[in-house]
Every structure is written in structure tokens, then in C-alpha cells.
Amino acid sequence: MADDDTPKSGAIKEKLIRSKQAWARDGRLLTGHSAPPAQRLPPGQRKVEDWPVLDLGVTPSVDPKKWKLVCDGLVQNPVAWEWDAFMAQPQVTMTSDIHCVTGWSRFDNAWTGVHALHLLDVVQPAPDARHIVFHSHDGYTTNVRLDYFADGDVLLAHSWQGQPLEIEHGGPVRVVIPKRYFWKSAKWVRRIEFLAEDRPSYWEVNGYHNEADPWTEERYG
Numbered sequence: 709m710a711d712d713d714t715p716k717s718g719a720i721k722e723k724l725i726r727s728k729q730a731w732a733r734d735g736r737l738l739t740g741h742s743a744p745p746a747q748r749l750p751p752g753q754r755k756v757e758d759w760p761v762l763d764l765g766v767t768p769s770v771d772p773k774k775w776k777l778v779c780d781g782l783v784q785n786p787v788a789w790e791w792d793a794f795m796a797q798p799q800v801t802m803t804s805d806i807h808c809v810t811g812w813s814r815f816d817n818a819w820t821g822v823h824a825l826h827l828l829d830v831v832q833p834a835p836d837a838r839h840i841v842f843h844s845h846d847g848y849t850t851n852v853r854l855d856y857f858a859d860g861d862v863l864l865a866h867s868w869q870g871q872p873l874e875i876e877h878g879g880p881v882r883v884v885i886p887k888r889y890f891w892k893s894a895k896w897v898r899r900i901e902f903l904a905e906d907r908p909s910y911w912e913v914n915g916y917h918n919e920a921d922p923w924t925e926e927r928y929g
């Protein structure tokens with residue numbers, strides 16, 4: 709949050725943010741159990757059929773024609789892909805479950821987009837790159853370890869269930885990191901920054917866990 713990413717406070721859903729901070733304080737939904745990954749619903753989660761919208765309350769309108777994805781920092785080949793260049797990359801479709809820290813899980817989401825491993829192939833992270841921060845058009849940021857991003861099931865998605873991702877869900881392009889709580893999956897992504905040192909970001913400095921593994925209930929920290 710060191711740069712000018714901070715959203716205008718008037719535009720933020722202050723109430724939602726305050727209540728999520730209170731959840732972190734109270735340890736809400738923590739069960740104290742952990743579940744084996746063979747079981748599909750992580751501890752403390754309930755399955756939903758719809759797809760809730762969760763964000764800071766700022767829905768940026770991002771015209772794909774003006775959208776650009778910058779990957780920079782500790783990489784040997786920085787890229788700045790405009791829409792056509794992004795869509796010209798090899799495409800994958802992968803199905804995964806969403807686990808939101810507010811307690812809902814949504815199974816079987818078919819995402820289409822660019823595989824994270826392809827992006828890594830292109831940019832070639834420098835040997836000392838260990839961490840990533842995603843920057844989004846609404847001012848949101850979130851951090852993950854580079855090895856989590858390289859996990860094989862991660863992608864930069866432009867479509868969900870075969871349809872272009874709706875703007876409320878982060879279109880034109882969002883990150884999808886299935887093995888982490890969903891706040892790690894940045895909507896409206898515009899920049900992927902590669903770093904040597906970790907940089908806890910929006911929720912990670914507001915009471916939420918740095919790693920966010922739903923199976924061990926890394927909700928707060």
C-alpha cells in the first residue's frame with residue numbers, strides 16, 4: 709500500500725470493511741479443526757449455489773480495449789500485454805472450487821484464461837524473486853508467494869463457465885488461486901509485481917492471514 713493504490717475512502721464500503729476487521733478480531737468462523745483435503749468442503753465453510761460479489765465496493769469500469777497487464781519487478785522479461793496480446797497467449801480451461809473467508813464455498817467453477825505457468829515461462833522470474841503482489845484497478849492489492857502462484861492450478865481468467873467474466877466478478881481479467889481463500893484472487897488485475905521480499909497487502913495488513921490456506925483455516929493472522 710506504499711504507492712497510490714489506496715482507493716478513495718468515500719467510495720469504500722466502510723461498513724463491510726469494519727465488519728470484516730471485527731471478524732478478524734473475534735476469530736469468527738474459526739472451528740479449531742482442520743479437514744483432510746480429500747473432503748471437499750474446508751472446515752467452517754458452507755456450500756453455496758449462487759456466486760456472491762465481494763469487494764471494496766468500487767467497481768472500476770475497465771474497457772478491454774484500454775486494459776493492459778503489466779508484469780514487472782524481478783523478472784528477466786517484463787511484459788505489458790494489451791488485450792489482443794493477452795488473448796493471443798495459449799489458453800487453458802480449468803475447473804476449481806472457490807473458498808471465501810466469509811464462509812461460502814462454490815464448487816466447479818470452469819475458468820478460462822492464461823495459465824500462470826505460461827506467464828512465468830514468458831517473464832522468467834529472476835533467481836531472487838520469491839513473492840508477488842497483484843495490483844488492481846480498484847486500488848486493491850494482495851500478495852502471494854511465487855511458489856503458490858506456480859502451483860499449476862492458477863490462472864489469469866477472462867471467462868467463467870464459458871462466458872466473459874462479468875465486471876462485478878473482476879472482468880476483463882482476474883487472478884484465480886484455488887488453493888487460497890478467495891481474497892488472494894485479485895479482480896480487475898492490472899499489474900503483477902515480482903519481489904524478493906514479501907509485502908503483505910490490503911487484507912493481509914487488516915487482520916487476515918498472510919498464507920490463506922482454507923484447509924488449515926488460515927483465516928486471520
Ligand SMILES: Nc1nc2c(c(=O)[nH]1)N[C@H]1C(S)=C(S)[C@@H](COP(=O)(O)O)O[C@H]1N2
Nearest residue numbers: 760761762763764844848877891893894895
Ligand atoms: N480488485 C479486487 N479484487 C478482489 C477484491 C477486491 O476488493 N478488489 N476482493 C477479494 C475478496 S475479499 C473476495 S472474497 C473475492 C470475491 O470475488 P467475487 O466478487 O468474484 O466473488 O475477490 C477478491 N479480489
Ligand SMILES: [Mo]
Nearest residue numbers: 762808809891
Ligand atoms: Mo473475501
